[in-house]
Amino acid sequence: MIDFGTEVRAALKAQGKSLRGAARELHYDVAYLSRVINGKQAPSSEVIQAVNEYLGLSLKAEDASGPQDDEMDAWELARRVQASDVGNATLERLEHTFDRLAMAYPRATPEDLLRQVRKHSGYVVKLLDGRKTLAEHRRLLVLGGWLSLLAATVHIDLMQNDAATARLEAAATLAREARHPDIEAWCYETEAWRVLTDGDYVQAVDLSRAAQEVAPSDSSALIQASAQEGRAHARLGNATETYAAIERVQELSASLGTPDTPDHHYRYDPSKSLSYAATTLAWLGDPAAEPYAREVIRRLSPSNDLTKWPRRVASANIDLALVLLKENRLDEACDSAQKAILSGRVVPSNHWRALEVVKAVEVRQLPESVDLREAYQGLKAIEQ
Structure with a gap:
């Protein structure tokens, strides 16, 4: 059997990478990653996936030195020796785990991420039944709210609308109970995205x-x-409101600054404004979308391997295809659309965006339309 730690240490050395650098890139505490690599703690499935992507390995769970749930078992043991049924250490670990899951969102498959969120949500429910202080109770409500919100987002990505509705309602209830307006606001925003993908642009506004x-x-x-x-205004063709919103986003993000964890789904990274500007302007039909989309692709494309693209790169290629079609730069448009679809990084909730490009190419009766439709059908088949 291949030893996880041995393989990782060898790969780091061969690639001239340090443990500290790996921890920083993967958003893990260096002490935790050291324990995992040195066999003192079993790696979780998220760690194995992250290390595989970072080092180009193909290690599996069975290469680890213990079962995947060792980490959670350790939390349970630590919890039981404290006066409270919950305990500050357990809450801190759960909060750290939620942040880790939120940071994994851009690169993890929705199915894998949902399994992890479900597991930790169930643990929060279990803790809510135990003895706890008022402060611990509120922290559990907040944790439950964030986890429910993240689960709802993944359900939307998977087009599981009934489950998404239930999760959003749970998140909103927990947010109000905990008096946490940030989570409540994200619930409204997440629902806005869902109805936008359904074509109800007025309600999205x-x-x-x-x-x-x-x-x-x-x-x-x-x-x-x-x-x-x-x-939403861009889809409605409201140019004045669209440009005003783009300007407002740029001003707000500039005042917020760059977060310590820019990959975190609920921490706005100013670099995301490039992606949003590209999509918004492309939907409005403004050729100014092109430089924004190209800059996103330039900054975020890790390699020529399309399957390793972050989702934002796939979306930027769809945006680029839309604006290039409008300018009748047809070969370039088809190439961008093909790359986005073949990357496999277009989640089900965004299939409609790819389909818009496919249909636009078909309307123009371009020779590339057959290959593009075939690639799109292949994308749909993978998700079924």
Whole structure:
């Protein structure tokens, strides 16, 4: 059997990479990653996946030195020796785990991420039944709210609408119970995205504005909801409102600054404004979308291997294809669309965006339309 730690240490040495650098790139605590690599703690499936992507390995769970749930078993043991049924250490670990899951969102498959969220949500429910202080109770409510919100987002990506609705309602209830307006605002914003993908652009505007009313003034939720409003206005063809929203997002993100964890789904990274501007302007039909989309692709493409692209690169290629079609740069448009579809990084909730490009190519009766439709059908088949 291949030893996980031995393989990772050998790969780091061969590639001239340090443990500290790996921890920083993968957003893990260096001490935790050291324990895993040195066999003192079993790696979770998320760690194995992250290390595989970072070092180009193909290690599996069975290469680890213990079962995947060792980490959670250790938490349970630590919890039981404390006066409270919950305990600060357990809460801190759960909070850290949620942040790790939120940072994994851009690169993890929805199915894998959902399994992890379900597992930890179940643990939070179990702790809510135990003895705890008022402060611990509120922290558990907040944790439950964030995990339910993330689960709802993944369900939307998978087009599981009934489950998404239930999760969003749970997140909103927990947010109000804990008096946590940030989570409540994200619930409105997430629902705005869902109805936007369903084509209800007017309701998407209303929900985005509701999110902005609830969101704290210095929050990522406020920026994201403003961006969502701009995208809905773009679909409605409201140019004035669209440009105003783009400007508002840029101003808000500039004042917020760059977060310590830019990959975190609920921490607005100013670099995301490039992606949002590209999509919004492309939907409005503004050729100014092209430089934004190209800059996203330039910054975020890790390699020529399409399957390793972050989702934002796939989306940027769809945006680029739309604007190139409008300018009748047809060969370039088809190439960008083909790359996005073949990457496999277009989640089900975004298939409609890829389909828009496919249909536009078919309307023009371009010779590439057959290959593009075939690639799109292949994408649909993978998700079924």
